[in-house]
Amino acid sequence: MRVGLIVDSACDLPHEFATKHGLFILPVTAIINGETYIDTHDPVLTQQFYQSGLLEKGHHAETEAFSVEQIHDLFIEKIVPEYDIAICETVTRSRSQIYQNASDAMHTVMANYEVARKASGRAGKFSMRVIDSKQIFAGQGLLAAHTLKLIKQKVSKNALKYEVETFSDNIFTCVIPRDIHYIRERARRRGDKSVSAVAAFLGKALNLTPVIFGQGVEGKPVAKTFNFDIAVERVMSYAASRVEAGLLTPYVSLSCGLSWDEIEALPGLDLLRETCERNNVELLLSQMGITSSIYVGPGSICLSLAAEPHEFQDYQ
Template sequence: MRVGLIVDSACDLPHEFSRKHDLFILPVTAVIDGETYIDEHDPVRTQEFYQKGLLEKGRHAETHAFTTDQIYDLFMEKIVPQFDVAICETVTRSRSLIYQNATEAMNSVMANHEQVRSASGREGKFSMRVIDSKQIFAGQGLLAAHTLRLIDQKLSKNALRNEVERFSDKIYTCIIPRDLHYIRERARRRGDKSVSAVAAFLGKALNITPVIFGQGVQGQPVAKTRNFGMAVEKVMNYATARVEAGLLTPYVSLSCGLSWAEIEDLPGINQLRNACECNGVELLLSQMGITSSIYVGPGSLCLALAAEPHGFNDYQ
């Protein structure tokens, strides 16, 4: 039985990790200054976006989920002929239409897949499940990495789905937005009122950089710092201490909307690397993808790990 894992372009993971584990990327449409791009997590394309400044502030950028028909066509062409079981983990349904569209596409696939299956020469039944990851960006990447471990354990389909959904509630995410005004404007266009105008104003007026922390997307500000570097240091201290205290899966996922040179200069990055190495944890370090960078803003940072219930300030 061949099991395939599908994630969408909001999922941040190192390209080599995705390639090694044969992850299938469900694309997202990005529109920047009126130009349309398809974000397939191509590392060359992503690097071009950073080098050309297409992800910088001042540009009008937005993302759109693939339609149900587009997703259906991809599933029928790429997934049904290759896998016996397919799991599609989407960015949280509260922030995107991807989950809804993928679910509708899956239902059509399950009703119409037999002829494609037969023509491909694959025997046996095909089954598929779309799961709301309840995560964004690095958190979604962490869930995907853990799901791959579960697939290797050859769990039954139901056990795999139940374990993925249970594990998702154990993921803690830190986000450092570079510009609260950017997030507020993006949220306004989506009808999301979770970022207040007052918070955006204070962040700009006082040069405050917050650390937003919580389970999944249920984040709250847990620290207000005077600059980005201080916020990064707090997040790195938290992650290092949490790694040393023990995790529920041997991964820390970290994505940054920065150049690789800037990523290597982040305060505390080597401290976190050393802690991971000493504790048998793999640091999944990636450049923030096009979709996630548009969503949270250029220059931002997202870190995720899985652990028992705790607070951010317990590990400072």
């Protein structure tokens, strides 16, 4: 029985890792300065966007979920003929329409998959689940990596859904926004008031760089630094210490809205790499995708790991 995992373009993972494990990427539409692009997490296109400066502030950028019809067609053409069981993990439903559209598409697929199944020559029944990851970016990537581990262990269909949804609550994420004004403006256009104008003003007036920490998307500022590099170093130190203390899955996911040269120069990255290697933990280091970068702003960093309940300050 062949099990396939689907993630959307908000999920940040190394391209090599995604390719090796046969992840199917559900695209997201990016609209920049009125031009439409389809984000499939292609590394060449992503690199072109970083080099072009289209992701910098001053450009009007939005993301849009694929429609129910578009997702239905992708599932029928690409998923039904290839897999017996498909798991689709989406970016948190509180921040995107993707979960709802994928769920609606799943229902139409389940009612009409037999013809496509028969035409492909694949015998037997087909089943599918759409799961709200309750995560963003690196957190969604971490959940996908753990899900692939469960699939490799041949966990049953029903147990897989339960394990994934339960495990998601154990993921802790740090976000370092490079420009809090960018996030506030994006949130304002979406009608999300979670980032206040006062916080944005303070960030500009005092040149503060916050570290936002929490479970899934329920984060809060836990540190305010006067320097981006200091914030990065604190997050790397936290992650290294938490790796030493033990994780619930052998992965740390780190996505960065930077060029690869800038990523390799990040303070504390070598420490985190060495700590992960010493503890048999795989560091899933990736360049932040177009969708993620539009959402949180270029230059930002997102790190996720899974562990027992704790606070950021416990590992400083």
